[in-house]
Amino acid sequence: MLDDDREQFRGDARRRILLVGGFLGAALATLGGRLFHLQVLRGGEYRTLAEDNRISLKPMAAPRGRIFDRDHRILVENNPDFEIVVIPELAGGTLRFLLRRLRRFIEFSDEEVKFLLQQASRQRSFLPLRLKSHLTWEEVSNISVRIHEFPGVDLQNQSIRYYPLNSLACHILGYLGEPSDRDRQRFANVTFRPGELVGKSGVEQHFEEQLRGREGVVEMEVNAVGRHVRELHRTSPQQGADMRLALDVDLQLEAQAALGNAAGSVVAMDPNNGEVLAMVSYPTYDPNQFIRGFNHAQWRALINDPSRPMINKAIQGQYPPGSTFKLVVALAGLSMGKIDPREHVFCSGVLVKEEQKFYCWRRGGHGSVGLAQAITQSCDVYFYKLAERLGVDAIERQARKMGLGDLTRVELDGERPGLIPSRAWKRKRFKAAWYPGETLITGIGQGYVLTTPLQLANMVASVANGGIVYRPSLLRLQPGQQPEVLSRLAVSSTHMEILRQGLEAVVHDRTGTGAKARPEGGIRAAGKTGTSQVVKHKREKSGQLIKQTGDKLQDHALFVCYAPADRPKIAMAVVVEHGGHGGSAAAPVAKRVLDRYFAKYGVPE
Amino acid sequence: MIETGQNLLALGRTALSWSERMRRFPWSLMVLLSVTSMVGFVILYSAVGGRDNMWLFWRQVAQFIFGIGILGTVALVADEKFYRRFAYLLYIFSLLLLIATMIMGSVGMGARRWLELGFLRLQTSELMKVALILALARYFHDRAVGHVLTWRDFLLPFVMTLTPIGLIVKQPDLGTAVLIGGVGISMIVVAGLSWRILLVLMGIVGASLPVIWNSMHGYQKKRIITLFAPDQDPLGAGYHIIQSKIAVGSGGWTGKGFMAGSQSQLNFLPERHTDFIFSVLAEEWGFIGGVTLLTLYALIIVRAMMITEMANDRFGLLAVVGVTMLFSIQVLVNIGMVLGLLPVVGIPLPLISYGGSSMVTVMIAMGLLAHINIYSRQHGRSV
Structure with missing residues (x-):
């Protein structure tokens, strides 16, 4: 009796196993067919795409437009600023080790190190990771003479927003910050680069479209280890439009x-x-503070101030x-x-x-x-x-x-x-x-x-x-413009x-x-x-x-x-x-x- | 009480001599596994960029040798009833580890998957794959004796499958969850779930798809959207799929040659030594290379399925089905993802992808097959 049951089960199971096996066979055949489709039928097309891939595109940020008062005195400008970035994959060793070596020349707090390690584990290792912004001149010169000791590390020069009059007219000029979801919706056709800032209030916010320039791009040929060999073509970035305010x-x-x-x-x-x-x-x-960054206490003090400076x-x-x-x-x-x-x-x-x-x-x-x-x-x-x-x-x-x-x-x-x-x-x-x-x-x-x-x-x-x-x-x-x-x-x-x-x-x-x-x-x-x-x-x-x-x-x-x-x-x-x-x-x-x-x-x- | 008739004959045989165990070892399976792994070494050598990262290559070789050792141990050392006896215990233990991972696991790549045990970094969901197979096999084995299974008997297996899935989805590790789900369902189906219930269940799952969609993480949704429209975000979520398809497609009939794939060698292909290693093979060895590997996998799957015929009891039969499915689903999902047919989920390609956990799990599972083959009573009868 038990044997009967066992044999009956075995028979039923055999049918079901055959069914599962058939399913697996069909799935494997599908993969083979897909392989044929991609490699043989559309192979030429993809070969062209692969050729194009030897060219890597590097975006170049466009400086924002400047802001002047009615007498052409500068209210908001762009200053040069250096940041240090690394492509972790090219660094030849762990990021932790690299940071330890860099710490002799650049100050990193333990908090920053922890943040960077966390950041690095989240992004692809062939994408650049920004280690530190707003380097001092001393840091820049110390690193630049030793740059060959640090493969994968690069100093990048970019422009940074500067408000020479500090807090004067801050509510009119506004400040910059990381784009929020709403900013991304507002500028749906703009791809924000990591670290890119947008106007968060004042003129900086209202005239974001005019002030933001058009990004440039460098096309580079890369070699077998991903290093840039030569520049093929360059579209220069276009600086955003300058604004002249009625302000005196x-x-x-x-x-x-x-x-x-x-x-x-x-x-x-x-x-x-x-x-x-x-x-x-x-x-x-001080809108400059938003560029430099706040520590926790400063930020709390600013937003909890009962006299509401942000308003x-x-x-x-x-x-x-x-x-x-x-x-x-x-x-x-x-x-x-x-x-x-x-x-x-x-x-x-x-x-x-x-x-x-x-x-x-x-x-x-x-x-x-x-x-x-x-x-x-x-x-x-x-x-x-x-x-x-x-x-x-x-x-x-x-x-x-x-x-x-x-x-x-x-x-x-x-x-x-x-x-x-x-x-x-x-x-x-x-x-x-x-x-x-x-x-x-x-x-x-x-x-x-x-x-x-x-x-x-x-x-x-x-x-x-x-x-x-x-x-x-x-x-x-404008002259001749009717109010x-x-x-x-x-x-x-x-x-x-x-x-x-x-x-x-x-x-x-x-x-x-x-x-x-x-x-x-x-x-x-x-x-x-x-x-x-x-x-x-x-x-x-x-x-x-x-x-x-x-x-x-x-x-x-x-x-x-x-x-x-x-x-x-x-x-x-x-x-x-x-x-x-x-x-x-x-x-x-x-x-x-x-x-x-x-x-x-x-x-x- | 259970052991009657035929089993009386078998009593004398449970303690097999070592030479007998070696004789009954499924050597053909072993050869297939080894050949596939060798193919893997060649691809990996290219994927890690040759000499610079040779340590990755040697480590994989070491992991393979270690894996073979584990396979042999699992297959040869234990006696006939060992795995059935400890199936539930292992399952409970794995479940506790999963819960522990959830509470105090370490975070990597935004997910909580590993449990730090001093020297050891354990990906607890790997253990659960084997544990679930054994536990389900044991359940149906115990339950089915002298008794026709009704729909009530299938409630507990579903709970046993869905509980770890829930914990793994929370980590979040959608790939492993899908894998475990597939293994569980196929074992339940082979155990005799009526087709009508299966259809109803599929209907329920279909109807609850919107709910599942809403409970998914943003990045998971993105991957599925990306599957159908990868060009929408070519530098973000669509990057993997686009670059992988370019690599595969540009391989053509015969490929670009060993170490000569521009996609693989120029860093365009992400995770090329782990989840996307198949695209390196396809780029450098072309359609011929891809089909060769698919054939090797097909042979392994067929050879594994053949062991169902050797199984002495339901436990053995269902364990073989579970192991085969575990292996097959990984192959299908990984290659399907690389070829842009399935969403990008983190499932490695068995025997080929770099990584210790995945290799060890595959070898343990294969060891189970060998174990069942060794203790089969079919050896005396036929041949």
């Missing part, structure tokens, strides 16, 4: 110095074409505009005919509305004020009443016309739009109705309103030039003149809040102070409001201005975070920049 280094330096150690931002523009003359964001970082506050900082927003409200009132400039309003220091008290910044009140005085003295009650008359949606429309609440489309990535509230917005965002009280605080640039310093500079520039909102431009306009216009304000010249007189009085009148911005040499400027409230109360989990304390509670100080008042050449916005009052903290910064400007360019006739 003198103004940038002055604005940076004037801001001092205060976190904040300064944006100066040419109101007649939208060119950005200076754009400061503080604190800063370009000029386009990414969103602040309540405070009283600088009164320009918008005043223009809305004038153009819609909701106010007569001669009409006077009485300010007692407080306005009561639906049992809520809305205070003027001067508790004693301004007495009876017209539009001009209301601007000069920044009377809040006047603007509460005007805002009430206009309604929030009319204010919103005017603000948007002046470029607020929307991207300015300046040539930088990561710009924030700010926020201009409306009834529709609140319904959508909070599913709640708009309260009349909210219109009042919107009228003095508080509440939900948020703007970036660049938007504020562009806003005051449109008043300076009589009603044209230009697209801000970091690049110097791009975002919108034109529908304001009569008489109305605009009334506003402008009010703004001039802010700086020059005895009662003006911006007297500290008054330039030297009898130049007349026009401006508006602003103080934007920082949330002083934090709601605790229990629902109780608690008062926060400390420096971070100081209000943000703002100042927007242009000069000369009659034929403006420069418009500016200054934001000093937690600086206190606009008149005392931000206006003096503006004054220094204005003085520098007129010292350099002289006073127009």
Whole structure:
């Protein structure tokens, strides 16, 4: 019985084994057929390909385009830099041994050695491995005289990005870094070489396509051990395009110095074409550091800094505009005919509305004020009443016309739009109705309103030039190039003149809040102070409001201005975070920049 | 109880004299293995670039001699039931080693495959190949006596196969996982899995392909995509396949001659002394050389399969099937990959590729075949 079972199994197994054997035979025959196909049928084709393989292609990196300021002063350039590479397979010994020998001439930390060994085990041994970049001159000379002792080792000269002004204008210029997945998607048709860098912010990022050159290639014939015998053909790399910015280094330096150690931002523009003359964001970082590399502690310190040096506050900082927003409200009132400039309003220091008290910044009140005085003295009650008359949606429309609440489309990535509230917005965002009280605080640039310093500079520039909102431009306009216009304000010249007189009085009148911005040499400027409230109360989990304390509670100080008042050449916005009052903290910064400007360019006739 | 009838006759024979063992040794298999290895030495000599890297060549020769020693030991020393007796123990031991590798193995080329045992660097998945063959053979042997196998009897073999595969895929070593899977499945099929169940299983695997695809590592996916469109990334993932195909194709009918392959000698061909050694042969010795090696492999496979007829019991028969499949799949997958028919997975070419682990595993497996041949009761009957 058992034998039967065994025999039956053997018979069944034999059939199955034959089947498996047949399968193996068929598979082997397939391999033979494939061999015939590749070697005999398509042999000639592959023979040609093999011939071509005697030529090896070596890419040559193209230097990036340089960046200049408006006066052709260099902002970003390329410096020579040496790196040492090895083709591990040609080194004749283990990498560990090679590194030990190299360590007599070049410094390698244990960490670096470990990293290199790991790196080497991951890549093919006939591909070059970069051992160290940014060699010192001493290291270069030490190695170059002994290069024959190190087969497979090569010193390579390449160019390295250099920012001679270090942290100055770092947020505009940007920095370079290893390409991320997103960069690779953006430049899908570019093959990034190992170690190649791309722009990660600022102009370096925005104009990556123009700045990046076209890679060159050397065709080399190789011999039987893979050594290069001779150069067959060379396509030289093409350097990327140079960029000329509208930026003025003198103004940038002055604005940076004037801001001092205060976190904040300064944006100066040419109101007649939208060119950005200076754009400061503080604190800063040094873009050279991204090239040299960070150690862990430095990197942590940079990205964890609470004042956020990596952020370009000029386009990414969103602040309540405070009283600088009164320009918008005043223009809305004038153009819609909701106010007569001669009409006077009485300010007692407080306005009561639906049992809520809305205070003027001067508790004693301004007495009876017209539009001009209301601007000069920044009377809040006047603007509460005007805002009430206009309604929030009319204010919103005017603000948007002046470029607020929307991207300015300046040539930088990561710009924030700010926020201009409306009834529709609140319904959508909070599913709640708009309260009349909210219109009042919107009228003095508080509440939900948020703007970036660049938007504020562009806003005051449109008043300076009589009603044209230009697209801000970091690049110097070509001769004859027309600036791009975002919108034109529908304001009569008489109305605009009334506003402008009010703004001039802010700086020059005895009662003006911006007297500290008054330039030297009898130049007349026009401006508006602003103080934007920082949330002083934090709601605790229990629902109780608690008062926060400390420096971070100081209000943000703002100042927007242009000069000369009659034929403006420069418009500016200054934001000093937690600086206190606009008149005392931000206006003096503006004054220094204005003085520098007129010292350099002289006073127009 | 099991040992009845015929086995009573065999009792006296279990202790064979040494001369009898030598007489029954499958010498023809031994000759085939040696000739193939010699062919391997010639190719390897060329692949490592001649004199400069002769130490690699001599090391391979030493590994072959060592391997022959192991083959002889495995075949001759143990008594008839030794491997069946220790099959499960070896399997469990291998499984534990695989788990240990996963926890504290050393990393090379981005994968965790080796276990450092002081002086020894053990690629634990190699051991599992042999262990799984023995364990499956033992299982079906024990289970099938006086009993017709039902589908329930096949559950455990699947678990025994899939557990090590899971651990090896995690390393990640897709090649070895596929190999072990192929060996396990073919043994289960020969053991008598009904065709209907096999079809259902194939359906399930087919349906779960998308899931497998999603759980694969990026580089594994890339290799499969590359197989169908190698030109998309000629310096990256497609490099191996493109250069290997150029090497093979440019060999033509008769090849470029010994040490004269430009692809092999000019460093265009990566891993040419290990996984891609077949392309060196094809480039330098042409279609004639390639077919010669394929024929040698075919002869080895046929000779190995013939031993199934010699097996005394199910254990022996299934072990022979497992060993033959282990050998055959490696040959097919490696050459298929070199010729651009299969994705690039790290499977060496048996007896030819440089490397100790692979050589030792092949020799142990072949030793098992010789062992089964030696203790066959067919010797007395026929001839």
